Amino acid sequence: MAAAILPLDCLKNWDKYGKNEFLQFFQELTGKPSCHELVKDLQTALYELCCHVIQGSLKVDAGVSLLADIMVDIETGCLEEKQKRDLFTQLVGASLICVPDGVLKERLDPETLESLGLIKQAQQFNQKIVKIKTKLFYKQQKFNLLREENEGYAKLITELGQDLSRSLSSHLVLENIKSLIGCFNLDPNRVLDIILEVYECRSEHDDFFIPLIKSYMCEHQTLCHMLGFKFKFHQEPNGETPSSLYHIAAALLQHNLIVLEDLYVHLIPLDSSIVEEHKREILEAKQIARKLTMVVVPSEKTEDKEKDKEKDEDKMEKPSNNQKLGLLEALLKIGDWRHAQSIMDQMPAYYATSHxxxxxxxxxxxxxxxxxxxxxxxxxxxxxxxxxxxxxxxxxxxxxxxxxxxxxxxxxxxxxxxxxxxxxxxxxxxxxxxxxxxxxxxxxxxxxxxxxxxxxxxxxxxxxxxxxxxxxxxxxxxxxxxxxxxxxxxxxxPYQHRYRLYGQWKNETYGSHPLLVKVKAQTVDRAKYIMKRLTKENVKPSGRQIGKLSHSNPTILFDYILSQIQWYDNLISPVVDSLKYLTSLNYDVLAYCIIEALANPEKEKMKHDDTTISSWLQSLASLCGAVFRKYPIDLAGLLQYVTNQLKAGKSFDLLILKEVVQKMAGIEITDEMTLEQLEAMTGGEQLKAEGGYFGQIRNTKKSSQRLKEALLDHELALPLCLLMAQQRNGVVFSEGGEKHLKLVGKLYDQCHDTLLQFGGFLASNLSTEDYIKRVPSVDVL
Structure with missing residues (x-):
């Protein structure tokens, strides 16, 4: 029976479930009717409990506590009937020799204790319990405040204000601080606040104060709330947070003494306010851009006022007491990139670095x-x-x-x-x-x-x-x-990578930030001002202005210049002359902008009568020939564009190749030649140049060499020849039914003339060996 009542498993896990199972066993026995076997079971259970205590399997305190719990359990069952309660009181009084008074005082209610004579009055005992609980759980420990104990805090400040240049360890200072706290009963939190105040005044001594605070054994939350209170003190409308406070907060963050998420909630402004401010800046930038692009004719006075207003808007400073940016600046100063990155992630893109x-x-x-x-x-x-x-x-x-x-x-x-x-x-x-x-x-x-x-x-x-x-x-x-x-x-x-970068720069970058939106609008406004005044007579000063403007924003400038050239072809000559002040990068961007303008899908390359090529394409072709001849611009992108157009069965852009070869190599295609010109064409290169063409052919040695190198380096010479030969027949047989007959004839002649012109260029600029090597024989073709 004993093994069933108190098995070894219950003893090993007494605190977890053994004690509860034993009490449940007693409750089950008390629920049964009285009989001889019930009394025997109770005796056996109590005997087994005492034996286990004597053998050391169960602690004495645990056994005594169990007996008291049994009495408490019995007490709850006899509170209503007076007879049972009197008998229970007699039973407990007889058991005092087994159960200590202190255990009974812990478990039994005051009325029962009073009837047993263990306490004098139950009411007085209850009042005493309330006083003790209040003192333990609700009454705060009183420490001496700064205004009450000047001597202790004076010694503390003296201890922290020592000369730190000599070999003074933070461990020694901490021991002295602990002695002062114990001697003068100082408030530990107030002591920590004074340590932070002194650290703020001596923020250059990180090596001393960081180990001191780390060894002070304060909680992260306590330290963080103290710093947060200091930040809130400076959050007045005209308040300014000192840089030393930012520094100590950044240093404590860097050494993981506080958590950024806990401190961040104490700082101003709110993240929602920052997002609203960022959206407002974007709207203001778009409004300024809209004003600059409006077609108005204001007086000079109004113009000056608007420019001054724009300058004032540009000079507007952000709120000086932005504590989140101040903490970010301090973190960057000490090199804590991890926490600085976390703060910037809470803000809109580029908001922090816009300051x-x-x-x-x-x-x-x-x-x-x-x-x-x-x-x-x-x-x-x-x-x-x-x-x-x-x-x-x-x-x-x-x-x-x-x-x-x-x-x-x-x-x-x-x-x-x-x-x-x-x-x-x-x-x-x-x-x-x-x-x-x-x-x-x-x-x-x-x-x-x-x-x-x-x-x-x-x-x-x-x-x-x-x-x-x-x-x-x-x-x-x-x-x-x-x-x-x-x-x-x-x-x-390679030019493919460069042109992709220029395309992103021109079409997407300027919309990513308010400052760039303003810069784009200002560049267009300035470009309009220059182009309105550009003539042959003022090419040099206007060219300097164009060069100055192109150093920073070439894509926006060239996009506007090319749009003007497509409308006004008389601007080609002064524009080409004014581009001599550009940098090498600007020339490369110009080549990209020309190709992008040529490939614009929104523009038709035929006029409305469908019989002639559009004037804008002719203007751009003329510009290509003049610009690429005069300036050292990479031709690979333009030649590849023409090649791709021919692959797609489009022959309009052969006009570009025709102009480039004519201007760079000096090889013209003349529709009606005189007898003298025909005779000159039978001679050598010098005779062809002098008498074979109507126009004056200048020295084209350098430009023709650049064109040849571009064709050979990118292996485009033969593909262009073959595609032009194929396109000549394709114009008639593949596209002839869709286009006007006059246009088909013009395109056919253009393909044929350009093929002859290009072939003549290759024949005159390639050596015999290179020509044979690169141009296969008729049988192979």
């Missing part, structure tokens, strides 16, 4: 991170630079030693910086030079496995060029040096 102080601090951090790699791979030969001190904090981003290390933090930082890299032209040049060095290493690498590993960094550099470098160039003030520096990087890319 100059934030952008400048992020640029400074980037300088330090890329310094070792730049010294190794980016510094030009013979250049001497100022060495920067590296960040030694373990929490700071690690410096980049190799190009692979840029993927760790640098590319991410640059993406957060975005177009505001324009605040630091030196860093802009460093990033561009690193990209140039990487491209040289990438192009010179022969092993395919290593080249595949470099593909990741290549895609990152392309993204940086798209999201950071080109938008930043748009916000720079006419910096021709940065434009040339960027071209040194871009020219290492």
């Amino acid at each position: 100059k102080v934030i952008a400048v601090q992020l640029c400074q951090l980037l300088h330090l991170v890329i310094e070792p790699l730049y010294r190794r791979a980016g510094v030009p030969k013979g250049a001497k630079g100022r060495l920067l001190t590296a960040l030694h904090d373990k929490q700071a981003p690690r410096a980049a030693e190799h190009f692979d290390d840029l993927s760790r933090d640098v590319f991410t930082m640059l993406c957060y910086l975005g177009p505001h890299l324009s605040h630091d032209p030196i860093l802009f040049a460093k990033v561009v030079r690193l990209g140039k060095s990487f491209m040289k290493e990438y192009l010179s690498e022969g092993r395919q496995d290593v080249r595949d590993n470099l593909e990741v960094s290549l895609s990152c550099f392309l993204s940086i060029a798209d999201q950071v470098l080109l938008p930043s160039l748009s916000l720079m003030e006419c910096n021709a040096c940065m434009s040339e520096e960027l071209w040194g990087f871009f020219k290492l890319f």
Whole structure:
């Protein structure tokens, strides 16, 4: 029976379920009618309990506590009947020799204790219990406040105000502080607040105060609430939060003494207010752009007023007491990129870096991170630079030693910086030079496995060029040096990559930020001003203005100039002459803009009568010939465009090739030649140039050489010949039924003339060996 009542399993798990099962057993026995077997079971159970206590299987306190619980359980069952209660009182009184008084006082109610004589009065006992509970749970421990105990806090401030330049350990100071707290009964939280106050006044001593606060054994929440209270104190309408408070908050965050999420809720403004402010800036920028594009004829006075108003709007400062940006600036100063990134993630894109102080601090951090790699791979030969001190904090981003290390933090930082890299032209040049060095290493690498590993960094550099470098160039003030520096990087890319970057820059980048929206509108407004006054007589001053404007925003400028040329072909000559002040990057962008204008699907390449080619296409073709002849512009993109058009069965754009070959090689196609010209054409190159053409042929040696190199380098000479020969028949047989007969005849003649012109160019500029090598025989064709 005993084994069934108290098995070993119950003893091993007494606190979990053994005690409850034993009490349940007693409750079941009390529910049964009285009999001899019931009394025997009760005796056996109590005996077994005592034996286990004696054998050490059960603690004495546990056994005594169980007996008291049995009495309490019996007490609850006899509260209503007086006779049972009297008998219960007698039973408990007889059991006092087994159960201590203290246990019974813990378990039994005061009335029962009074009847047993263990307490004098139940009411007095209840009052005493209430007083003790109040003292334990509700009464706060009183500490001496600053106004009550001057001596203790004075000694504390003296202890914290010691000369920290000598070898004074934070551990020794902490022990002294603990002694002061114990001696003068100082409030520990107030002591911590004073430590923070002194730290704020001596914020340059991080090495001393951070270990001191870390060893003070305070909770993160307590420290965070104290800092939050300090920040709230400075949240008045005209309040200004001191930079030292930002610094200590950033230092505590960096060393994980507080949690950013806990502190962030104490700072102003709210995230919703920041989002609203960002949306308002975008709307204001669009309104300014709309005003600049409106066709109005105001007086000069009104014009000046509007310009002054725009300047005032541009100079509007953000609220000075933006505590989230202040904390972000402090984090960037000490190199805590992880927490700084978390704060910027809470804000709209580029909102934080649109404030100059934030952008400048992020640029400074980037300088330090890329310094070792730049010294190794980016510094030009013979250049001497100022060495920067590296960040030694373990929490700071690690410096980049190799190009692979840029993927760790640098590319991410640059993406957060975005177009505001324009605040630091030196860093802009460093990033561009690193990209140039990487491209040289990438192009010179022969092993395919290593080249595949470099593909990741290549895609990152392309993204940086798209999201950071080109938008930043748009916000720079006419910096021709940065434009040339960027071209040194871009020219290492194939033209397909360059044109994709220009397309993103022109069509998408200017809508991504309020500043860029304003810049685009201002550039168009200035371009209109220049083009209205451009004539043959003022080409030089107007050309300087165009060059100055093109250094930062060439895509917007050239888009407007080309739109004007398509309407007014008399502008071609002065525009071509005025482009001599452009940089190499601008010339490449001009080539892209011309190709984009030619490929515009919204414009018809035939006039409404469907018998002649549109005048806008003729104007652009003339511009192509003049520009590509006069300036050193890459021809690959334009030639590939014409090739693709011929592949698609479109022969209108052969007009472009005809003009380019005519202007660059000096080979004209004349419809009606005189007898003297025919005789001159039978001679050599000099006789052809002097007497074979109506126009005056100038020296075309350099330009024809560039055209030949572009054709040979990209292997387009033979494809163009074959496609033109195929298209000549395709105009008649494939498209003849859809077009007007007059237009078909004109296109057929154009294909034939251009084929002869192009063939003559190849024959006169290629050596016999190159010509035989590249142009197959008639049988092969």
